[in-house]
Amino acid sequence: MARITITGLHKYYGNHHAVRGIDLDIPEGEFAVLVGPSGCGKSTLLRSIAGLESVNDGAIEIDGELVNDMRPRDRNLAMVFQNYALYPHMNVYENIAFGLRARKTPAGEIDKKVTDAAALLNLDLLLDRLPRQLSGGQRQRVAIGRAIVRDARLFLFDEPLSNLDAQLRDEMRGEIKRLHQEIRKTFLYVTHDQIEAMTMADRIVLMRDGIIEQQGPPLELFEKPTNKFVAGFLGSPSMNFIPSALVTEDGKVSVKFEDGTTLLLPEDRQSKYASQAERQIIFGIRPEHISRADGSDERVGVEKYQSVIDLVLPTGSRTYGTFHIGRTPVVAELQAHDVKGAGTALALLVDMNRAILIDPDTEIVI
Amino acid sequence: MDTLGAHRSPAKAFSAGRFADKNFKYLTIAPAVFLILLIGLFPLVYTLMVSFQNINMMEVDTSFSGLMNYEMLFEESRLWLSLGHTLIFTAIALPIELGLGLLMALLFLERLPGKQIFVALLVLPTMMSPIVAGAVWRLLFDNRYGPINQILGWIAGEPVTILWTINPDFVYPAILIAEVWQWTPFMFLILLAGLSNVDSAQTEAAEIDGAPYWLIFYKIIIPAIWPVMAIALLIRGLDLFRLFDVVYALTQGGPGTMTETISVYAYVQGFKQFETSFTGAIAFLVIIMLTVIVIYALKKMELVEK
Amino acid sequence: MTIEIRAQQIRKRQNRRNAMKMAGRYCLAIGITLVFIFPVYWLFSISFKTPDEIFHHPPVWFPESIQFDNYGVLFKDGDAITVWNSLVIATVSTVFAMFLGTIAAYSLARFKTGGQHLGIWIISQRMLPPIVIVFPIFLLYVWLGWVDTYHGLIILYTAFNLPYVIWMMRGYMEDIPIELEESALVDGCSRWEVLWKVVLPLARSGIFATAVFTFVFAWNDFIFALILSRTEVTTFPVQVTHYFGGQSNFWAKIAAMSVLGTIPIFIAVAIMQRFLVRGISMGAVKG
Numbered sequence: 001m002a003r004i005t006i007t008g009l010h011k012y013y014g015n016h017h018a019v020r021g022i023d024l025d026i027p028e029g030e031f032a033v034l035v036g037p038s039g040c041g042k043s044t045l046l047r048s049i050a051g052l053e054s055v056n057d058g059a060i061e062i063d064g065e066l067v068n069d070m071r072p073r074d075r076n077l078a079m080v081f082q083n084y085a086l087y088p089h090m091n092v093y094e095n096i097a098f099g100l101r102a103r104k105t106p107a108g109e110i111d112k113k114v115t116d117a118a119a120l121l122n123l124d125l126l127l128d129r130l131p132r133q134l135s136g137g138q139r140q141r142v143a144i145g146r147a148i149v150r151d152a153r154l155f156l157f158d159e160p161l162s163n164l165d166a167q168l169r170d171e172m173r174g175e176i177k178r179l180h181q182e183i184r185k186t187f188l189y190v191t192h193d194q195i196e197a198m199t200m201a202d203r204i205v206l207m208r209d210g211i212i213e214q215q216g217p218p219l220e221l222f223e224k225p226t227n228k229f230v231a232g233f234l235g236s237p238s239m240n241f242i243p244s245a246l247v248t249e250d251g252k253v254s255v256k257f258e259d260g261t262t263l264l265l266p267e268d269r270q271s272k273y274a275s276q277a278e279r280q281i282i283f284g285i286r287p288e289h290i291s292r293a294d295g296s297d298e299r300v301g302v303e304k305y306q307s308v309i310d311l312v313l314p315t316g317s318r319t320y321g322t323f324h325i326g327r328t329p330v331v332a333e334l335q336a337h338d339v340k341g342a343g344t345a346l347a348l349l350v351d352m353n354r355a356i357l358i359d360p361d362t363e364i365v366i
Numbered sequence: 367m368d369t370l371g372a373h374r375s376p377a378k379a380f381s382a383g384r385f386a387d388k389n390f391k392y393l394t395i396a397p398a399v400f401l402i403l404l405i406g407l408f409p410l411v412y413t414l415m416v417s418f419q420n421i422n423m424m425e426v427d428t429s430f431s432g433l434m435n436y437e438m439l440f441e442e443s444r445l446w447l448s449l450g451h452t453l454i455f456t457a458i459a460l461p462i463e464l465g466l467g468l469l470m471a472l473l474f475l476e477r478l479p480g481k482q483i484f485v486a487l488l489v490l491p492t493m494m495s496p497i498v499a500g501a502v503w504r505l506l507f508d509n510r511y512g513p514i515n516q517i518l519g520w521i522a523g524e525p526v527t528i529l530w531t532i533n534p535d536f537v538y539p540a541i542l543i544a545e546v547w548q549w550t551p552f553m554f555l556i557l558l559a560g561l562s563n564v565d566s567a568q569t570e571a572a573e574i575d576g577a578p579y580w581l582i583f584y585k586i587i588i589p590a591i592w593p594v595m596a597i598a599l600l601i602r603g604l605d606l607f608r609l610f611d612v613v614y615a616l617t618q619g620g621p622g623t624m625t626e627t628i629s630v631y632a633y634v635q636g637f638k639q640f641e642t643s644f645t646g647a648i649a650f651l652v653i654i655m656l657t658v659i660v661i662y663a664l665k666k667m668e669l670v671e672k
Numbered sequence: 673m674t675i676e677i678r679a680q681q682i683r684k685r686q687n688r689r690n691a692m693k694m695a696g697r698y699c700l701a702i703g704i705t706l707v708f709i710f711p712v713y714w715l716f717s718i719s720f721k722t723p724d725e726i727f728h729h730p731p732v733w734f735p736e737s738i739q740f741d742n743y744g745v746l747f748k749d750g751d752a753i754t755v756w757n758s759l760v761i762a763t764v765s766t767v768f769a770m771f772l773g774t775i776a777a778y779s780l781a782r783f784k785t786g787g788q789h790l791g792i793w794i795i796s797q798r799m800l801p802p803i804v805i806v807f808p809i810f811l812l813y814v815w816l817g818w819v820d821t822y823h824g825l826i827i828l829y830t831a832f833n834l835p836y837v838i839w840m841m842r843g844y845m846e847d848i849p850i851e852l853e854e855s856a857l858v859d860g861c862s863r864w865e866v867l868w869k870v871v872l873p874l875a876r877s878g879i880f881a882t883a884v885f886t887f888v889f890a891w892n893d894f895i896f897a898l899i900l901s902r903t904e905v906t907t908f909p910v911q912v913t914h915y916f917g918g919q920s921n922f923w924a925k926i927a928a929m930s931v932l933g934t935i936p937i938f939i940a941v942a943i944m945q946r947f948l949v950r951g952i953s954m955g956a957v958k959g
Contacts, residue, residue, distance in 0.1 A: 383862055386862065386863065386864060387862055387863045387864075390779070390783075390863040390864070391779045391782070391783035391785045392779075392785070394775040394776055394778055394779040394867075395775075395776040395779040395780065395785050395786075395790075397772050397775075397776070398772045398773055398775075398776035398794075398834050398838060399776070399790075399794075401772065401827075401830060401831040401834055402794060402797050402831060402834050402835060404809075404827075404831050405797060405800075405805050405809070405828070405831045405832055406793075406797040406800075408808065408809075408812070409800075409804060409805050409807070409808040409809065412808035412811065412812070413804070413807065413808050416808070416811070470704060473697060473700060473701060473704070474701065476697070478694075478697060478698070478701060482945065484701055484705050485945075485948075486941055486942065486945060487705050487708070487709050488704075488705055488708050488709075489941055489948060490708075490709065490712055490937070490938070490941060491708060491711070491712070492952065493888060493892075493937045493940065493941055494712075494892070494934055494937055495891070495892035495893075495894065495909050495933055495934075495937075496892065496894065497892075497894040497909040497912060497913060498715075498892075498909065498912060498930045498933055498934060499711075501715075501912050501913075501916075501926050501930050502711045502712070502714065502715045502930065503711065504916070504926070505714065505715070505718060505923060505926065505927065506711055506714055510729055511726065511727055511728065511729060511731055512731065513714060513731045513733070516730050516731050547708065547711065550708075551708065552952060555948060555949055555952065556949060556952065556953050556957055558949075559949040559953075559957045560957060563957075593956075594953075594956065594957050597953060597954075597956040597957070598953065601953070601954065604799050607801065608801030608802065608803065610801075610802070610803065610894075610895055611894050611895065614894070614913070615913065615916070628801075629801055629802075629803045629895075632803045632804070632807065633803055633895075633899075636803075636807050636810075637810075637899060642811070645807055646807070646808075649803070649804045649807050649808070652801060652803075652804050653800065653804055656799065656800065656801070660796065660799055
């Protein structure tokens with residue numbers, strides 16, 4: 001059980017400033033996911049916590065104990081690596097038992113713990129196999145088994161699912177989340193996959209270029225991003241960003257696109273933006289908040305837009321239609337049969353309640 | 367919990383385990399570096415020191431004698447001749463070994479059942495002790511009871527009685543044959559590996575473009591195996607520069623000093639005539655020459671790799 | 673129909689041409705191998721010949737019978753002890769060089785200790801001519817009283833082979849994924865335990881190959897042994913040269929002693945097949 005507190009963390013690789021002043025506080029038992037594009041410093045941060053990288057500045061505390069100069073073995077944590085890092089010369093049993101043996105656990109206890117972990121992960125029948133005789137998913141489970149037998153206070157995962165195929169990845173996501181619910185230890189999980197982050201995390205820590213852009217519960221980041229990067233990173237397909245202007249017509253604040261169309265902001269947001277009128281903005285709207293106008297009950301704050309769909313991407317349950325506002329392509333999430341082919345004129349509804357307005361210079365959400 | 371944590375705090379108490387982990391990279395390399403200094407730095411310093419003294423069979427004069435031994439180096443024609451012999455051996459043996467090795471590698475490149483057995487047999491000479499190789503050729507070259515003259519006699523149609531290790535016209539061929547026999551397989555093995563690693567897509571693309579084989583060989587295959595070839599040449603070149611065993615076994619540098627290499631010459635000066643200080647000067651000269659050659663070769667090879 | 677027959681003809685002709693080409697290459701390969709292997713055969717055959725067969729003109733190509741008298745003499749005279757000396761010295765120095773070299777190689781491979789320069793410096797020590805090294809070492813050993821001793825030769829061979837071991841083992845260790853070591857560190861191993869329990873088991877085929885080569889180098893050496901031994905610890909290559917220039921009846925001894933010294937090489941080649949190229953090219957070619 002561990003609380004991790006990180007303050008003012010810096011890490012350089014030569015001239016490259018990989019981690020640039022991270023402050024992070026992860027309470028005991030939380031499932032925190034570090035996510036961001038590759039090279040954002042998330043793995044470096046994780047490896048610093050594990051003790052595999054030394055840091056240049058700042059403090060890493062686990063349960064209030066400064067661990068900066070502690071060897072990995074003294075930190076009492078467990079880690080699952082991207083390519084599993086199973087010892088190829090040991091069978092599954094020995095792989096899982098390795099950490100216990102390294103810590104001089106009595107033989108009887110080792111046997112019980114390994115057997116329990118194997119049962120939990122459905123590895124009972126594979127204990128005599130060598131890693132090379134296992135499938136990718138089985139290897140992954142051995143790697144997790146090796147971590148959980150250890151009774152560590154903190155579990156680190158470094159992109160553990162990125163080498164699996166899509167179906168297996170979905171399955172393992174569920175298994176890891178269930179595991180966390182069962183053992184209730186602090187999990188720190190690194191991934192570049194925003195879906196993994198959204199589905200598994202209690203808290204998402206979204207990083208870019210060595211700093212934290214935003215952190216919080218997944219839905220909070222998804223619904224209330226603080227800047228354009230966060231808004232664009234989470235969600236698939238990603239949010240549409242449309243260059244536009246805030247204008248005042250008849251005392252009401254509207255968003256005006258490059259093609260001249262204006263969409264009225266809903267009543268409850270009017271006052272907030274009244275003072276901001278007559279400025280350039282980026283209008284951010286997720287595909288799922290643009291839908292086909294069906295003529296029936298029009299809700300408050302939903303505006304109409306007349307589009308010509310020029311690209312249709314069916315996925316089965318949904319169909320994504322792309323149209324252009326000026327030179328900007330915009331994706332709308334439609335029902336499967338809403339649109340027949342490219343060139344279809346279609347009336348769309350834009351849910352202005354869910355839209356975000358972004359300052360084009362600072363890229364911060366207004 | 368907190369007190370326990372403070373108790374285990376690593377920065378405070380000394381622990382042998384933590385010290386070992388922290389300095390692991392130095393602790394593991396130190397003994398090896400120390401021993402290598404024994405054969406690396408010590409000889410350099412010591413030969414340099416000795417070479418400025420005047421120690422020989424007659425007297426042990428450890429006072430500083432200036433550049434006397436180095437001046438002697440320039441007057442000693444036997445030294446420069448031995449250096450010349452060494453260069454002649456190198457200049458002849460190296461291209462022959464390379465050429466033969468390359469031809470053999472090309473022969474064995476394509477599928478050939480039992481290739482492993484051929485390779486294992488062919489590599490035997492290279493793995494044998496050079497002194498044993500010299501001994502073998504001593505037996506083979508015997509003018510009366512050796513098979514070489516016998517075979518040559520069959521070819522010539524009349525008895526051949528060449529004194530291979532004595533006749534000045536034949537000592538060089540004798541040593542070179544032994545040397546080429548022992549080390550061509552070395553070239554062969556390395557070049558075969560190099561050729562096997564050439565990306566066949568490149569040669570196939572050139573074939574489809576209609577390039578003749580010799581062009582593919584010069585423009586694609588040779589550049590592709592050049593790094594491997596350069597390493598092999600460097601290793602063999604340095605080996606030939608210190609040629610000793612085969613010469614010692616076959617001619618001991620004779621007749622006269624005709625086949626004396628630099629290593630044989632230094633051996634004679636140091637351990638037969640006990641010209642200790644003078645040998646120190648020779649050794650130092652060799653170290654300097656070799657350092658220059660190796661640095662030049664490495665630079666040259668790096669340029670190629672670019 | 674006619675096209676099919678024509679195609680068959682062409683195919684047949686091609687097959688025949690390929691078969692002939694293969695046969696030609698085969699003959700050439702066998703011929704070359706015979707030329708290279710003949711001296712080895714001659715060595716063996718002399719060692720089994722009677723004096724009459726050895727000194728027969730024209731030479732006897734195949735000995736009448738295989739007799740071991742020539743070897744018996746070596747054992748009776750006590751000359752065979754030199755093979756034992758070689759075995760002891762080569763084995764012990766190999767063990768030392770492997771141990772010291774392997775841990776040093778790990779330091780270079782994993783921590784890049786000393787940057788690029790230390791590695792280059794170490795391998796460059798291998799390039800020095802033995803005569804240059806042995807000359808001052810001889811003077812040192814005279815002073816220490818180490819000439820003609822086991823430990824004198826063992827220490828020198830250990831030091832001389834260290835650069836090779838370090839260079840080779842560094843290459844093998846760099847092939848091991850670093851995650852395995854990191855995982856072991858997190859699992860609770862000290863650095864030493866990581867090396868011992870994870871790295872060495874994974875590098876074992878490389879260790880084995882390097883050890884065999886190191887043994888062969890020490891076993892084959894002549895010049896160090898020539899200068900640093902006298903009568904007590906003569907190694908077999910030096911013993912071979914003791915028979916040179918003597919009476920001709922030493923031929924049998926030269927051959928028998930050389931065969932004794934070559935048999936371990938046969939064994940080494942036989943078990944080393946997969947690592948031969950990497951071993952002789954100092955790791956430059958991962959054949």
